[in-house]
Amino acid sequence: MKEIRFDRNYKKLHNQTECELCGWTVRGGASLQKDFIKYDTEGKYKIERNKEYMILFLVGNKMIPFTTLRSLNKNNLRKYNLGETYKIVVEEEK
Secondary structure (H helix, E strand, C coil): CEEEEECCCCHHHCCCCEEEEEEEEEEEHHHCCHHHHHHHHCCCCCCCCCCEEEEEEEEECCCCEEEEEEECCHHHHHHCCCCCEEEEEECCCC
């Protein structure tokens, strides 16, 4: 099973261990609303205004939906496939 990694245990994850990618879209950093950024990153990740991001729409194994931002690049376009299930890996803060 592929993995989706997070640098901390964000509240939005609700301690879920797996998730399915249900959709994604592309947005520029400048177009992301402050409330969304606060929800998605908890203020712990800097959003670059001139960069494009994939917004992934996921549903976890507890059936709780959440989003995550990923850089728009060829590697991520290959890595994240609709309908695929991913193991959620949290890399705890040091």
